[in-house]
Amino acid sequence: MTVHTNAFSEAVLSPRDGSPAYMTGFENSFATEAVAGALPVMRNSPQKAPLGLYAEQLSGTAFTAPRHSNKRTWFYRVRPSVLHGRGFREVHAGLIRTAPCRDESRLPIAQLRWPPIVIPDEPCDFLSGLRTIATGGDAHLQLGMAAHVYVANRSMADRYFYNVDGELLLVPQHNLIRVFTECGVIDAGPGEIVIIPKGMKFKVDLPNGPARGYVCENYGSYLTLPERGPIGANCLANPRDFLAPVAGYEDKETPCELYVKSLGRLYVTDLPQSPLDVVAWHGNFAPVKYDLRRFSPVGSVLFDHPDPSIYTVLTSASDMAGTANVDFVIFPERWVVMESSFRPPWYHMNVMSEFMGLIYGVYDAKPGGFVPGGMSLHNALIAHGPDAEVFEKASRKDLVPERLSGTMAFMFETRYPLSATAYASQLELLDGAYPDCWDGLARKFDRS
Numbered sequence: 001m002t003v004h005t006n007a008f009s010e011a012v013l014s015p016r017d018g019s020p021a022y023m024t025g026f027e028n029s030f031a032t033e034a035v036a037g038a039l040p041v042m043r044n045s046p047q048k049a050p051l052g053l054y055a056e057q058l059s060g061t062a063f064t065a066p067r068h069s070n071k072r073t074w075f076y077r078v079r080p081s082v083l084h085g086r087g088f089r090e091v092h093a094g095l096i097r098t099a100p101c102r103d104e105s106r107l108p109i110a111q112l113r114w115p116p117i118v119i120p121d122e123p124c125d126f127l128s129g130l131r132t133i134a135t136g137g138d139a140h141l142q143l144g145m146a147a148h149v150y151v152a153n154r155s156m157a158d159r160y161f162y163n164v165d166g167e168l169l170l171v172p173q174h175n176l177i178r179v180f181t182e183c184g185v186i187d188a189g190p191g192e193i194v195i196i197p198k199g200m201k202f203k204v205d206l207p208n209g210p211a212r213g214y215v216c217e218n219y220g221s222y223l224t225l226p227e228r229g230p231i232g233a234n235c236l237a238n239p240r241d242f243l244a245p246v247a248g249y250e251d252k253e254t255p256c257e258l259y260v261k262s263l264g265r266l267y268v269t270d271l272p273q274s275p276l277d278v279v280a281w282h283g284n285f286a287p288v289k290y291d292l293r294r295f296s297p298v299g300s301v302l303f304d305h306p307d308p309s310i311y312t313v314l315t316s317a318s319d320m321a322g323t324a325n326v327d328f329v330i331f332p333e334r335w336v337v338m339e340s341s342f343r344p345p346w347y348h349m350n351v352m353s354e355f356m357g358l359i360y361g362v363y364d365a366k367p368g369g370f371v372p373g374g375m376s377l378h379n380a381l382i383a384h385g386p387d388a389e390v391f392e393k394a395s396r397k398d399l400v401p402e403r404l405s406g407t408m409a410f411m412f413e414t415r416y417p418l419s420a421t422a423y424a425s426q427l428e429l430l431d432g433a434y435p436d437c438w439d440g441l442a443r444k445f446d447r448s
């Protein structure tokens with residue numbers, strides 16, 4: 001039965017607490033229907049799909065991709081997407097940028113840090129409030145990534161979006177977002193992440209008011225779970241903790257807009273009805289959410305500070321072995337117990353580029369200046385490390401077991417050097433005093 005309502009079908013939201021319902025597993029093949037009988041049995045493309053629906057395949061990989069990496073989903077929808085894919089006109093992309101975008105900023109190379117982007121007073125939703133901080137690689141070649149921030153004070157309501165240039169990893173930092181997708185509804189708050197596949201239409205609503213967060217737009221191979229190597233079959237991010245939405249649809253026959261970003265350009269078309277009209281679907285190309293607090297960290301239990309790659313939640317491989325197109329790494333709550341060791345991160349120069357953000361709490365290498373909602377960029381081979389005060393304290397402290405509590409920082413780490421956008425290079429936006437944090441690192445060498 002089709003319920004003509006402006007809300008998503010009642011099957012999606014729990015009547016108990018209004019929260020969405022999910023299916024568990026990462027890269028599973030799911031089958032779900034919002035209306036009984038909407039999902040065809042056995043056939044993908046029956047002569048007549050059930051309930052007068054149209055069958056449509058969304059391919060996430062080439063038809064002939066190897067089975068272990070092949071991604072596609074079959075939709076059974078009120079109208080096929082061809083009715084949502086005509087009459088596009090280009091509009092200004094606002095503050096969204098797409099690689100290659102190397103020449104917007106003439107900032108000299110440096111350690112860069114930004115305080116939180118303030119949520120503006122003027123109306124903005126997830127799409128109009130999306131602003132790019134840095135880009136690397138080349139979306140045309142399906143290499144690299146962009147780091148964005150979203151600031152929003154209103155729901156998208158009748159505006160929908162899909163991205164051709166890459167999948168989107170949303171990292172809410174302030175307040176809950178409700179993501180309505182073709183596959184169903186996902187709620188995510190600070191400490192959770194959402195992956196929205198390429199080509200998946202969606203909109204973002206704000207159930208609890210203004211929201212802010214980070215976005216990694218991944219132009220390269222899809223994010224997947226990293227190999228565990230000697231760690232074995234368990235720990236880090238476990239597949240069963242990823243959640244995909246059950247089918248839900250919006251049966252809404254009122255005018256709306258569909259935006260598409262393709263090769264860095266933003267287009268819009270007017271639609272007479274919602275494009276989120278998928279009543280049933282099956283497949284393995286679907287949005288998922290994950291609670292970062294379910295990550296099971298594995299660390300050093302005797303001496304030395306391991307490389308941060310031990311905290312990789314998701315990785316997008318490149319064609320160079322062990323060298324990620326982008327890794328999504330977190331620094332979660334954990335015990336630090338190493339003996340006779342400098343416990344914070346060491347000073348380093350990394351050939352990979354590191355974009356960091358802080359979701360909540362305090363990051364142990366930067367207790368001052370790096371605040372929740374803020375971000376930093378340590379580009380390829382730019383030296384960085386703990387500030388002077390942290391170095392002094394960590395060099396002298398009594399090394400008892402210590403719990404780092406109430407903290408969640410993250411890093412987008414990529415093999416491609418990142419170029420700050422003109423927007424992010426505005427001096428009034430940058431923390432110009434950031435490099436001063438190393439001023440107190442005095443000469444200590446004494447050969448006597």
Ligand SMILES: [Fe+2]
Nearest residue numbers: 350354378384
């Ligand atoms: Fe680093």
